[in-house]
Amino acid sequence: MKSYHLDHLQHLETEAIHILREVAGEFERPALLFSGGKDSICLLRLAEKAFRPSDLPTPLLNIDTGHHFPELNEFRDQRAQELGAKLIIRTVEAAIAQGLAQPVPGEISRNRLQIPTLLAAIEEFRFDCCIGGARRDEEKARAKERFFSFRDRFGQWDPKNQRPEIWNLYNGRLNPGENMRVFPLSNWTEMDVWEYIQREQLAVPSIYFSHQRACVRRSGQWLPVNQLTPPTAREEVRNLVVRVRTIGDIMSTGCVESTATTVADIITEIAAARITERGSRADDKTSEAAMEDRKKAGYF
Amino acid sequence: MLTPLMPSASSATVPIDILRFNTCGSVDDGKSTLIGRLLFDSKSIMEDQLAALERSADITGNGQINLANLTDGLRAEREQGITIDVAYRYFATPRRKFIIADTPGHIQYTRNMVTGASSANLSIVLIDARTGVIEQSRRHTALAGLLRIPHLVVAINKMDLVGWSEARFNEIRAEFEEFLPRLDIQDVKFIPLSALNGDNVVERSPHTPWYAGPPLLDHLETVHIASDWNLNGFRFPVQWVNRPHNPTNQTFHDFRGVSGQIAGGIVRTGQKLIALPAGVVTTVRQIWTYDGPVAEAFCPQSVTLVLDDDIDLSRGSMLVGTDHLPGTSRNLVAEICWMHPVALRRGKKYLLKHTTQTVPVVVTEILHKLNIATLDPEPEPAELAMNDLGEIRLQAAQPLYFDGYTTNRLTGSFILIEPGTNATVAAGLLAPPSEVIKPEIGDYAI
Numbered sequence: 001m002k003s004y005h006l007d008h009l010q011h012l013e014t015e016a017i018h019i020l021r022e023v024a025g026e027f028e029r030p031a032l033l034f035s036g037g038k039d040s041i042c043l044l045r046l047a048e049k050a051f052r053p054s055d056l057p058t059p060l061l062n063i064d065t066g067h068h069f070p071e072l073n074e075f076r077d078q079r080a081q082e083l084g085a086k087l088i089i090r091t092v093e094a095a096i097a098q099g100l101a102q103p104v105p106g107e108i109s110r111n112r113l114q115i116p117t118l119l120a121a122i123e124e125f126r127f128d129c130c131i132g133g134a135r136r137d138e139e140k141a142r143a144k145e146r147f148f149s150f151r152d153r154f155g156q157w158d159p160k161n162q163r164p165e166i167w168n169l170y171n172g173r174l175n176p177g178e179n180m181r182v183f184p185l186s187n188w189t190e191m192d193v194w195e196y197i198q199r200e201q202l203a204v205p206s207i208y209f210s211h212q213r214a215c216v217r218r219s220g221q222w223l224p225v226n227q228l229t230p231p232t233a234r235e236e237v238r239n240l241v242v243r244v245r246t247i248g249d250i251m252s253t254g255c256v257e258s259t260a261t262t263v264a265d266i267i268t269e270i271a272a273a274r275i276t277e278r279g280s281r282a283d284d285k286t287s288e289a290a291m292e293d294r295k296k297a298g299y300f
Numbered sequence: 301m302l303t304p305l306m307p308s309a310s311s312a313t314v315p316i317d318i319l320r321f322n323t324c325g326s327v328d329d330g331k332s333t334l335i336g337r338l339l340f341d342s343k344s345i346m347e348d349q350l351a352a353l354e355r356s357a358d359i360t361g362n363g364q365i366n367l368a369n370l371t372d373g374l375r376a377e378r379e380q381g382i383t384i385d386v387a388y389r390y391f392a393t394p395r396r397k398f399i400i401a402d403t404p405g406h407i408q409y410t411r412n413m414v415t416g417a418s419s420a421n422l423s424i425v426l427i428d429a430r431t432g433v434i435e436q437s438r439r440h441t442a443l444a445g446l447l448r449i450p451h452l453v454v455a456i457n458k459m460d461l462v463g464w465s466e467a468r469f470n471e472i473r474a475e476f477e478e479f480l481p482r483l484d485i486q487d488v489k490f491i492p493l494s495a496l497n498g499d500n501v502v503e504r505s506p507h508t509p510w511y512a513g514p515p516l517l518d519h520l521e522t523v524h525i526a527s528d529w530n531l532n533g534f535r536f537p538v539q540w541v542n543r544p545h546n547p548t549n550q551t552f553h554d555f556r557g558v559s560g561q562i563a564g565g566i567v568r569t570g571q572k573l574i575a576l577p578a579g580v581v582t583t584v585r586q587i588w589t590y591d592g593p594v595a596e597a598f599c600p601q602s603v604t605l606v607l608d609d610d611i612d613l614s615r616g617s618m619l620v621g622t623d624h625l626p627g628t629s630r631n632l633v634a635e636i637c638w639m640h641p642v643a644l645r646r647g648k649k650y651l652l653k654h655t656t657q658t659v660p661v662v663v664t665e666i667l668h669k670l671n672i673a674t675l676d677p678e679p680e681p682a683e684l685a686m687n688d689l690g691e692i693r694l695q696a697a698q699p700l701y702f703d704g705y706t707t708n709r710l711t712g713s714f715i716l717i718e719p720g721t722n723a724t725v726a727a728g729l730l731a732p733p734s735e736v737i738k739p740e741i742g743d744y745a746i
């Protein structure tokens with residue numbers, strides 16, 4: 001007898017496609033958050049699988065901190081063009097200029113300032129739903145997240161009062177001004193993402209692969225040397241062969257020493273890894289509840 | 301532009317199966333500690349996670365690391381030492397992949413327990429060996445039974461605090477076995493353990509020579525899981541009409557398909573289907589996927605169906621096969637778990653979401669409420685309060701096309717939504733239909 005069996009990636013795939021189509025069916029003005037990073041690359045392929053041969057029913061939205069790796073933005077623009085998708089970019093820079101986001105004196109990181117920039121974009125385009133590529137295995141506050149995550153009219157997440165989510169029945173109903181964040185990759189792990197990239201033969205930005213880079217040692221990590229936070233005379237700078245596991249801003253993304261030049265190499269490397277991908281993000285190390293606090297305020 | 305990809309070689313390798321399980325039981329019985337221990341002893345905790353755990357131990361735990369903090373990811377949870385909402389964790393051993401839902405024991409958060417349990421293949425009910433079976437243990441076990449979770453592990457925890465007493469273990473086991481026959485659970489296993497110290501979690505404990513069974517992880521790795529999916533009656537709730545507006549590729553100019561996830565059965569090109577609610581028979585011209593057309597597709601795949609006839613189909617419509625027909629009615633009987641602070645009463649109106657359709661319903665009768673202490677149904681209660689389980693009758697504004705929950709989870713389940721607040725107030729499981737659809741169409745006989 002023929003066996004009707006899906007392997008674990010096929011299961012994750014059909015779950016994500018189902019969620020994307022629920023979004024198309026239940027929301028009027030959804031947007032898909034696309035950064036050019038590995039998770040949102042998978043998300044885009046899943047959107048193609050959900051909606052082709054039609055056009056994607058959502059524009060792509062990116063919040064540009066102005067501190068992105070240039071490789072990432074190039075990739076983002078190119079991918080959107082290949083897909084014939086509408087790409088909306090809103091920058092933290094412009095949000096500051098318009099008074100929508102207020103930097104604290106001395107604050108170099110733009111992590112916090114992404115939040116008001118995103119919320120302003122949601123208001124500008126009246127998006128009722130933002131699809132994001134966050135995964136529950138990334139971080140322990142994210143591990144608490146629903147597939148359909150409700151945000152009030154201030155963009156806030158209330159983790160103590162989330163809607164129950166039972167079977168695959170998602171409650172997408174909103175009142176005016178409220179917003180839904182939807183995470184189709186909730187059940188994917190870092191390994192699943194790379195295995196899917198491998199299976200689908202998806203292109204990823206070059207910085208995920210091994211390359212030479214000048215790095216500075218800070219709080220136990222190798223950070224890329226950059227002009228915003230240049231190395232001081234006392235800091236150790238080295239030219240290393242590295243890659244990035246997760247991409248944040250250029251000044252907070254830790255590089256890991258690696259010789260992985262193919263997706264297969266990356267998969268082997270992750271299988272043996274003893275630290276998590278977020279272990280290389282300085283922005284999550286501030287406190288145990290750093291991510292939870294950002295999410296409550298309206299972060300992705 | 302759209303080059304169909306051949307399935308890659310890796311999809312032909314031996315499939316790894318996934319076991320989805322959840323922990324449940326009363327508050328403080330050690331659920332989160334057990335998950336922490338399972339992850340720790342199976343070497344699934346990464347160095348930076350361990351370092352973070354040690355840092356927080358220095359501040360809050362007078363040097364003792366708290367394994368529950370691995371899943372208690374919210375500040376309020378760590379401050380109060382309780383779990384509020386489900387945490388999901390992922391780990392793998394060479395034998396299996398696991399998706400864990402660590403659910404809260406506190407009665408106030410039962411709705412979150414239901415969230416975590418609804419997708420599980422297996423539930424672990426924890427019992428504190430000192431207190432034995434209490435009301436919340438029974439409520440969670442009854443919920444696991446209601447959701448028809450096929451496998452149950454009763455983990456009798458904190459055995460270190462009862463001197464590893466075999467007599468105590470047997471006593472609790474007997475207490476549990478007394479009410480088990482009233483629940484619809486096929487397979488139950490009892491394991492004595494200490495989540496805190498790791499006895500019988502990953503390694504067999506030297507303290508329980510009288511226990512012949514496997515440690516917990518062994519059991520999780522080897523328990524046979526049958527498919528959740530029904531492959532008999534074809535069910536295809538339409539999610540989205542796929543109609544390119546200005547296709548750049550001219551071959552798609554007249555393309556019109558319906559997209560959805562197969563909720564039951566198998567579909568093949570050339571097969572006859574009935575479109576509901578119209579009751580019209582049509583034929584599958586093509587099963588379209590991004591990776592190219594396929595000859596057949598099965599539950600739970602997501603596909604786009606192109607049909608021979610241009611019939612009226614939109615979100616909420618359903619395509620079904622011509623055998624194993626679904627039921628239809630406006631009058632529904634369902635078991636529910638009520639999850640809202642304001643009680644359910646007769647005459648109240650809600651929105652019911654079933655597959656891809658949302659319809660107004662009114663509660664016409666409350667048939668019974670489950671007495672959690674005895675697990676006996678109490679007929680005709682005045683209301684169902686928060687966390688009550690019971691059976692009700694509903695009348696819907698339009699007929700639903702459905703199956704009994706025990707036949708098909710996807711077409712036999714629904715949620716109730718309160719209009720206005722949009723709160724999800726109940727999870728519902730439909731009783732088998734009393735009549736199936738009767739298509740009145742000449743060429744229906746196939």
Ligand SMILES: Nc1nc2c(ncn2[C@@H]2O[C@H](COP(=O)(O)OP(=O)(O)OP(=O)(O)O)[C@@H](O)[C@H]2O)c(=O)[nH]1
Binds near residue numbers: 457460
């Ligand atoms: N002695 C002993 N203590 C344990 C054991 N397992 C858990 N505990 C302790 O019991 C307390 C509660 O543990 P948790 O894991 O937070 O309990 P929980 O079931 O997750 O609680 P909720 O999620 O709030 O329902 C903690 O202080 C644990 O250290 C055990 O096997 N032996």
Ligand SMILES: [Mg+2]
Binds near residue numbers: 383
């Ligand atoms: Mg807990």
